[in-house]
Amino acid sequence: xxxxxxxxxxxxxxxxxxxxxxxxxxxxxxxxxxxxxxxxxxxxxxxxxxxxxxxxxxxxxxxxxxxxxxxxxxxxxxxxxxxxxxxxxxxxxxxxxxxxxxxxxxxxxxxxxxxxxxxxxxxxxxxxxxxxxxxxxxxxxxxxxxxxxxxxxxxxxxxxxxxxxxxxxxxxxxxxxxxxxxxxxxxxxxxxxxxxxxxxxxxxxxxxxxxxxxxxxxxxxxxxxxxxxxxxxxxxxxxxxxxxxxxxxxx
Amino acid sequence: xxxxxxxxxxxxxxxxxxxxxxxxxxxxxxxxxxxxxxxxxxxxxxxxxxxxxxxxxxxxxxxxxxxxxxxxxxxxxxxxxxxxxxxxxxxxxxxxxxxxxxxxxxxxxxxxxxxxxxxxxxxxxxxxxxxxxxxxxxxxxxxxxxxxxxxxxxxxxxxxxxxxxxxxxxxxxxxxxxxxxxxxxxxxxxxxxxxxxxxxxxxxxxxxxxxxxxx
Ligand SMILES: Nc1ncnc2c1ncn2[C@@H]1O[C@H](COP(=O)(O)OP(=O)(O)O)[C@@H](O)[C@H]1O
Ligand SMILES: [Mg+2]
Numbered sequence: 282x283x284x285x286x287x288x289x290x291x292x293x294x295x296x297x298x299x300x301x302x303x304x305x306x307x308x309x310x311x312x313x314x315x316x317x318x319x320x321x322x323x324x325x326x327x328x329x330x331x332x333x334x335x336x337x338x339x340x341x342x343x344x345x346x347x348x349x350x351x352x353x354x355x356x357x358x359x360x361x362x363x364x365x366x367x368x369x370x371x372x373x374x375x376x377x378x379x380x381x382x383x384x385x386x387x388x389x390x391x392x393x394x395x396x397x398x399x400x401x402x403x404x405x406x407x408x409x410x411x412x413x414x415x416x417x418x419x420x421x422x423x424x425x426x427x428x429x430x431x432x433x434x435x436x437x438x439x440x441x442x443x444x445x446x447x448x449x450x451x452x453x454x455x456x457x458x459x460x461x462x463x464x465x466x467x468x469x470x471x472x473x474x475x476x477x478x479x480x481x482x483x484x485x486x487x488x489x490x491x492x493x494x495x496x497x498x499x500x501x502x503x504x505x506x507x508x509x510x511x512x513x514x515x516x517x518x519x520x521x522x523x524x525x526x527x528x529x530x531x532x
Numbered sequence: 533x534x535x536x537x538x539x540x541x542x543x544x545x546x547x548x549x550x551x552x553x554x555x556x557x558x559x560x561x562x563x564x565x566x567x568x569x570x571x572x573x574x575x576x577x578x579x580x581x582x583x584x585x586x587x588x589x590x591x592x593x594x595x596x597x598x599x600x601x602x603x604x605x606x607x608x609x610x611x612x613x614x615x616x617x618x619x620x621x622x623x624x625x626x627x628x629x630x631x632x633x634x635x636x637x638x639x640x641x642x643x644x645x646x647x648x649x650x651x652x653x654x655x656x657x658x659x660x661x662x663x664x665x666x667x668x669x670x671x672x673x674x675x676x677x678x679x680x681x682x683x684x685x686x687x688x689x690x691x692x693x694x695x696x697x698x699x700x701x702x703x704x705x706x707x708x709x710x711x712x713x714x715x716x717x718x719x720x721x722x723x724x725x726x727x728x729x730x731x732x733x734x735x736x737x738x739x740x741x742x743x744x745x746x747x
Contacts, residue, residue, distance in 0.1 A: 338652055340648060340651065340652065358575070359656075360656060363651075363654045363655065363656045364654060365654075366651060366652055366653070366654045367653065367654025368654075369652070370652075371649075371652040373645060373648070373649065375645055377643075377645035377646060377648060377649035378649070379646060379649065379650070379664055380643075380646065380668060381664075381667050381668050381671075390650075390653065390655075390663065391653040391654060391655070394653075394655055394659055394663060395653060395654040395655060395659075436649075439649075439653070440652075440653075443653060443654065
């Protein structure tokens, strides 16, 4: 289980193909993500960004190709898969906090049930993490009592509590009111600065410019372009990326 | 009335029998029904199939037939169980199918993102089910589950056809003895059932309110 700091990328997708019925949602996707790298995935709606994100912890299975995390191919099922997922943090667009548990319990659940930590130990860490994302004083409330921005920050703390090797964010600010977007992005920028490996599906160009090492542009289930943020936003090479950028910049 | 009072011991025993049957069969139905509901949403196809077959068979078989099988069928394969145990098995296994369906609809009412978040944390299927999905499913399931259990309490009367120690069978026995007191006996039997079902209904109502507030 030791992760030797070799040149091996942390996440590697090779020739990944996925279909939903007749719909070919991921087409020959190759992507490598190094330790500490922050990759922003951008592209039109329906281009397969969420699906790509979800294949990395196998919330979606793939029909062809291979995905490895830290050199280990994703197990198909069972305990091995669960163990691997515990190393991959995921933050959803709709937060998905456990509705019947308090904020504190939400953050403690994984460490206690999956990592086998003691309640006391898990609680201590959970409180630290909740303080870090700025919702420590809400620990005893239930999710429905928090604003969207606060819920999403709790979701980030919940993922961090597992000490993940990599974190996946699927449009983490798309469901938020505009005034709450920044509070979540600030937390994410902080994580990036601390060296967390991150895959972030987002259209927030400010975040991409401040925190991303690389922008990956997807369209029609393919990775069309992959470059550093400045190059991508100022001089995209593909027509599709140009077209897409002109649309999101105009609005 | 005097007749009723004279036979109060018989009434008491029959009542306690019915109450016991209701409690034990209820626990069996809840436990087995929950397991069956879990199997029906499991990723393992044979488990899903097994649970589906179970539910369809028991849902579409009259309880009387289940009783026949347990009381007369089991001894044929050299499995003799005491009558009370047999009645618990018959009522419990039969009701489990309905409990399973109620819980399964509750499971389906829980937002898929809840289970997804649990899986993403690394919880196994059974951990996801028991710590995240079922606790939320039970909240929406209280009203339909209550109906199932109250129907079950009344269904215990079928045991009367197979034995002599249950409230309804007492009715036959006592009214044979003295037809003039039939009305009182009938009222007594109705009362006895209501002593079980009405507090159950009130308790369920309370629970429903509690979970509605918590949600
Ligand atoms: N569970 C599913 N079943 C069938 N089709 C799906 C499913 N999830 C996504 N799709 C389809 O796959 C395509 C890619 O979806 P998605 O990965 O969500 O795109 P994006 O996140 O880029 O908007 C879309 O056409 C979408 O309708
Ligand atoms: Mg999406």
